[in-house]
Amino acid sequence: MTDGGVAKSIRPESERPAARAKLPPVAWVVLFMIAFFGVTAPGFFTVGNFLNIMLQGSVLLIMGVAATFVILTEGIDLSLGSVLTLAGVTAVLVLQGGQSVPVAVLVGILTGAACGAVTGGLITVGKLPPFIASLGMMGIAAGFALVLTRQGAIYSDVPAFIFLGEGSLGILPMPTVVAVLVFAVGWVGLYQTDFGRYIISIGGNEAGTRLSGVNTAWWKFLTYVAAGALAALGGVIMAARLGAADPIVGNGWEFDAIAATILGGTSFEKGNGTLGGTVLGVLLISILRNGLNVVGVGAMWQPALIGLVIIAAIVFDVLLKQRGVIQ
Amino acid sequence: MTGATEARARGWHLDPRILYTGSRLFVLALLCVVMTIASPVFLTGTNALNVLRVASLLVILGIGQTIVILTAGIDLSIGSVLTFSSVIAALAIKAGVPLPLALAAGLVVGAALGFLNGLMVAVVKLPAFIATYGMMWVAAGFAVVLLKGQVIYGFEDNFRFLGVGNLLGVPMPIVIMGVLWIPSYLLLRHTTFGRSLYAVGANQEAARLSGIKKDRTLILAYTLSGFMAAAAGLVFVARLNASEAGIGANMLLPAIAAVVIGGTSLFGGEGGIVGTLIGALIMTIVQNGMNLLGIESVWQGVVLGALIVVAVLLDQWVRKALASENA
Numbered sequence: 001m002t003d004g005g006v007a008k009s010i011r012p013e014s015e016r017p018a019a020r021a022k023l024p025p026v027a028w029v030v031l032f033m034i035a036f037f038g039v040t041a042p043g044f045f046t047v048g049n050f051l052n053i054m055l056q057g058s059v060l061l062i063m064g065v066a067a068t069f070v071i072l073t074e075g076i077d078l079s080l081g082s083v084l085t086l087a088g089v090t091a092v093l094v095l096q097g098g099q100s101v102p103v104a105v106l107v108g109i110l111t112g113a114a115c116g117a118v119t120g121g122l123i124t125v126g127k128l129p130p131f132i133a134s135l136g137m138m139g140i141a142a143g144f145a146l147v148l149t150r151q152g153a154i155y156s157d158v159p160a161f162i163f164l165g166e167g168s169l170g171i172l173p174m175p176t177v178v179a180v181l182v183f184a185v186g187w188v189g190l191y192q193t194d195f196g197r198y199i200i201s202i203g204g205n206e207a208g209t210r211l212s213g214v215n216t217a218w219w220k221f222l223t224y225v226a227a228g229a230l231a232a233l234g235g236v237i238m239a240a241r242l243g244a245a246d247p248i249v250g251n252g253w254e255f256d257a258i259a260a261t262i263l264g265g266t267s268f269e270k271g272n273g274t275l276g277g278t279v280l281g282v283l284l285i286s287i288l289r290n291g292l293n294v295v296g297v298g299a300m301w302q303p304a305l306i307g308l309v310i311i312a313a314i315v316f317d318v319l320l321k322q323r324g325v326i327q
Numbered sequence: 328m329t330g331a332t333e334a335r336a337r338g339w340h341l342d343p344r345i346l347y348t349g350s351r352l353f354v355l356a357l358l359c360v361v362m363t364i365a366s367p368v369f370l371t372g373t374n375a376l377n378v379l380r381v382a383s384l385l386v387i388l389g390i391g392q393t394i395v396i397l398t399a400g401i402d403l404s405i406g407s408v409l410t411f412s413s414v415i416a417a418l419a420i421k422a423g424v425p426l427p428l429a430l431a432a433g434l435v436v437g438a439a440l441g442f443l444n445g446l447m448v449a450v451v452k453l454p455a456f457i458a459t460y461g462m463m464w465v466a467a468g469f470a471v472v473l474l475k476g477q478v479i480y481g482f483e484d485n486f487r488f489l490g491v492g493n494l495l496g497v498p499m500p501i502v503i504m505g506v507l508w509i510p511s512y513l514l515l516r517h518t519t520f521g522r523s524l525y526a527v528g529a530n531q532e533a534a535r536l537s538g539i540k541k542d543r544t545l546i547l548a549y550t551l552s553g554f555m556a557a558a559a560g561l562v563f564v565a566r567l568n569a570s571e572a573g574i575g576a577n578m579l580l581p582a583i584a585a586v587v588i589g590g591t592s593l594f595g596g597e598g599g600i601v602g603t604l605i606g607a608l609i610m611t612i613v614q615n616g617m618n619l620l621g622i623e624s625v626w627q628g629v630v631l632g633a634l635i636v637v638a639v640l641l642d643q644w645v646r647k648a649l650a651s652e653n654a
Contacts, residue, residue: 076454076456078456126639126643127643128639129593131401131456132583132636132639136639137632137636138632139580139628139631140632142628142632143628143632147625147626150625151625252464255460255461255464258457258460259461268454300475300476302468304471307465308465310461311461311465314457314461315447319451322452
């Protein structure tokens with residue numbers, strides 16, 4: 001197929017990105033943080049700790065892939081964190097009902113896909129702004145999670161389920177294996193299929209894409225369904241890791257996922273961005289969290305500091321881009 | 328359509344603004360009738376004052392949110408700003424700072440956080456939902472840090488008066504609501520700033536070209552929203568007689584719902600705080616009704632999320648119908 005390259009090839013030669021290989025700024029930040037924590041925290045440079053970072057970053061990477069797909073269409077999904085919570089709850093409830101692990105995982109993922117379908121339907125058919133549709137879904141999903149759990153954590157210790165969160169394949173923790181698979185499927189979906197091409201095209205120019213005969217509403221709808229399903233997968237893995245579904249476990253995860261996407265270079269307008277960049281954004285946030293832990297910054301300080309760093313990074317990123325300092 | 332044309336020919340044309348407000352008053356009246364039938368205690372003087380007193384917090388928050396939404400923006404940080412600024416005031420009071428100074432500190436901090444939101448939206452040009460969403464997590468994080476995981480409680484009577492006192496038989500929260508609502512109404516309807524808010528929301532580019540200071544208008548709008556959130560926080564803490572990190576968390580959805588139900592368009596430029604006052608009353612009666620009817624509070628997130636979505640859908644549908652009728 002050649003049409004995927006159309007948008008690029010019509011740009012004049014002078015506007016093309018410089019051909020020489022250049023690391024994106026977020027990669028420098030990640031390298032700097034690794035160096036900084038490597039020097040200041042003795043326990044940082046150990047295989048165990050790197051595995052730890054990968055484990056902690058796994059669910060965030062799955063969420064980041066979801067957020068990237070949505071943001072590439074110039075949308076936003078603020079419900080991803082609550083959907084993560086709700087999917088964990090439904091999966092654990094199904095397990096408690098005596099069903100097998102595959103059924104539980106499937107029900108969890110379908111829960112998320114259903115939430116995504118409602119959000120996507122409200123956006124494409126109801127023509128609601130994405131932030132308000134997903135804000136409504138955030139309230140609904142979080143509310144259902146509270147209702148279903150009767151406001152407390154619910155538990156399951158089925159070994160096959162726990163394996164999804166605690167087990168490992170060789171040296172790699174299972175959540176990381178799943179996250180890598182999600183990334184691979186997401187990459188193929190985004191760069192090798194019509195779905196991905198339409199998503200990128202919708203973000204670049206929705207009206208133009210629609211006028212050229214693409215059913216943009218359908219593909220946008222599918223994007224939210226996929227994002228909901230991915231957030232749900234993240235929720236199932238989280239529940240498997242904790243052996244429990246907690247009704248507020250997902251609070252704020254959408255913020256980290258959106259932040260990882262934006263820090264990874266995806267802009268919230270014009271549909272520019274890459275999944276590879278999101279991996280870097282996920283690494284940045286995960287290393288920051290891990291590093292603060294290793295350095296001994298208290299749990300109480302972490303949300304405030306991490307939020308501040310993320311917002312500052314986004315602001316600097318946008319300001320530097322506007323002034324043409326970075327691509 | 329012919330009916331409308333006929334009506335107009337006979338000189339009966341209804342101003343859409345009156346129609347909007349009228350339809351909301353009708354919903355409010357209907358709710359009151361339904362509640363009176365469903366629950367014998369609804370239409371008692373005590374309950375009516377109670378509804379108004381509870382609504383006052385929502386109205387104060389809603390004034391700020393309306394001002395921001397009129398500019399086609401959104402302020403997702405109001406709950407956290409409420410928490411953070413009330414923690415500042417509570418700490419100041421406990422440290423022995425004179426009450427007026429402590430209150431002023433809370434209000435100034437709230438306004439300052441709003442100012443930062445405004446800078447991010449107007450100058451950095453972040454989408455409002457990203458900027459204020461970041462602020463939401465940062466302010467919530469720092470509130471936790473300031474409180475060190477504790478609850479501050481047991482305040483002096485002078486401060487508590489703001490939440491539980493009466494002025495000529497009227498509960499103080501209602502008095503404060505009036506003191507904030509009336510100037511805000513005049514500000515929106517009768518000042519250049521008010522008109523520029525509507526102009527910026529209706530069409531940012533046209534507003535800029537016609538000489539309106541867009542950036543200044545936006546920054547002031549978000550500053551006012553932060554100020555209102557802080558004011559609501561002070562009243563709330565005075566009423567609870569306690570300041571803790573979670574008090575603002577459940578404030579965001581009801582405040583947005585009140586504004587949207589009140590008929591302010593999420594796309595900016597249309598609406599006002601008369602509608603928000605009615606919307607807040609509708610919201611409060613729905614919540615009050617759920618309590619009176621014995622519906623568990625855990626359902627409230629679900630109801631609120633659904634309510635927001637349905638309200639926006641209805642609003643868009645009515646606007647579309649009106650627009651096609653007028654065309």
